Amino acid sequence: MGSKPKKSDIEKSDISHIMYFYIKALHIIFIVTWFAGMFYIVRLFIYNTEAQEKDELEKQILSNQFSIMIKRLWLGITWPSAILTLIFGGWVAYLFGSIPTWLWIKLALVAGLYAYHFTLHKIYKDESKGIFKYTSQQLRIWNEGATVFLFAIVMLVTVKQSMSLLWGMIGLVAFIAILLAAIRIYKTLRK
Template sequence: MTYLYIKSLHLIFVITWFAGLFYIPRLLVYQIEAHNKPEPDKSILLNQLKLMTKRLWTIITWPSAILATLFAIWLLILQPAWLQQSWMHVKLAFVVLLIIYHLKTGFIISELDRNVVKWTSNGMRLYNEGATLILFSVVFLVILKSALSWITGVIGLIVFALILMILFKIYKRYRSRQSE
């Protein structure tokens, strides 16, 4: 029974972690776009967006990342045989990518807090898809385990990434037409 509670808590905090990682880049897109607004709109928007970002990052995203990781370690202690399975090795590699993505997002947040804008809003929208790719990869990997062959998995991720990029380009064209 302990295993099921720990697994449930792990899943809950993974979901809230991803919720933060999905929404924060959207807030960063709005911050980047706010830098192009005239005053006083610029200051008002930036202050509000920075506050929203800081609260989401410090109250939800970081604690969720830590708790998801702690419950994951606890699950591995309860199920050490998973560490002998190749799907778990691949999953842990994706978790490392997720942690890198998380830390990079934090770095971008600190830059924007200092009003250093190195990203375009479209670049940040594209960056936001990184968490989506990691989520899809991990979910399919965990559900399918050994049934997921490397070839099928890699082809599936490439196709998914291409679809996302095509949809991104369509959305970019739609936005540019709307602004004309």
């Protein structure tokens, strides 16, 4: 006959189960703040780049203000959120146990998202030194990188069991094409 589980084993299991949901909630919260930071930082890069084309007084005033906003957003919100997303995400994965195929794909997308984050950090460092390598149009296109990762990751996590890899890739490519078309249309309308 099998032995009956001890009360302490059941309590540990319940606590672990409850803790999983709290850790997962924190992971999602920091994902949201991290993405918010990545979405807004590129907009600030765009505005700061466009400020360089203004007359000297306006350029100086705008650049000073954008520099403060960029630094506070990047170092005060975006970087801490990226780190906490990684910590709580790793904790969730540990509590989850085994790693199914869809989660490996998500982890690959998350690795790409961190690579994108580091490219934003490079732009942050350059702009803080007064180096503007990209046009505002190039930054507008680069701004959609976070959107593409968000779309891909949320779709994968939400419909993981019912989505084939082929249709997922086709949907992602179609989404990217729509984004690029929208950027092109916006550029035409701005002129």
